[in-house]
Amino acid sequence: MSRRVILAIAALLAGAGLASAQQAGVALTDQQKIGQRLATQYCGVCHFHIQINSTVTYGPMLSKANFDNGRDAELKGVIANGGPNMPGFKYLFEPAEIDAIVDFLKTVNPPGLTASAK
Numbered sequence: 536m537s538r539r540v541i542l543a544i545a546a547l548l549a550g551a552g553l554a555s556a557q558q559a560g561v562a563l564t565d566q567q568k569i570g571q572r573l574a575t576q577y578c579g580v581c582h583f584h585i586q587i588n589s590t591v592t593y594g595p596m597l598s599k600a601n602f603d604n605g606r607d608a609e610l611k612g613v614i615a616n617g618g619p620n621m622p623g624f625k626y627l628f629e630p631a632e633i634d635a636i637v638d639f640l641k642t643v644n645p646p647g648l649t650a651s652a653k
């Protein structure tokens with residue numbers, strides 16, 4: 536199965552549960568909305584709680600806390616190149632799209648996104 540097919544399946548799985556993932560009271564910029572859409576489609580399956588809050592996530596929960604201590608460049612590198620257990624996205628996304636995802640993630644309060652906004 537090609538990576539695009541796998542990503543498309545992941546997008547379908549993630550899209551179902553995360554329509555209501557936006558945290559209440561956060562007004563997003565247009566750029567952050569693009570990042571939210573991309574993150575919901577492509578990252579949620581591993582990084583967000585897409586079913587029930589008690590399920591574990593395959594990858595670490597993502598929130599603004601990941602970007603503490605000036606880790607922007609390092610983590611954009613992870614998104615582009617992947618990790619030992621994460622696919623890289625540099626052939627799928629433009630650098631501006633990775634910037635948009637990071638801009639969105641920096642609006643997310645720890646511990647991260649869940650399917651049911653609390």
Ligand code: HEC
Nearest residue numbers: 577578581593594595601610613614618619620621624636
């Ligand atoms: C197949 C599951 C999977 C998908 C899809 C995925 N990740 Fe990951 N991600 C991981 C895992 C697992 C790690 C932990 C490092 C490792 O083992 O590769 C990780 C690590 C990270 C980290 C580093 C966190 C830190 O603080 O060190 C960031 C940032 C990240 N992912 C962002 C993303 C973004 C953004 C997307 C969507 C564009 C995404 N990931 C899609 C599995 C995934």
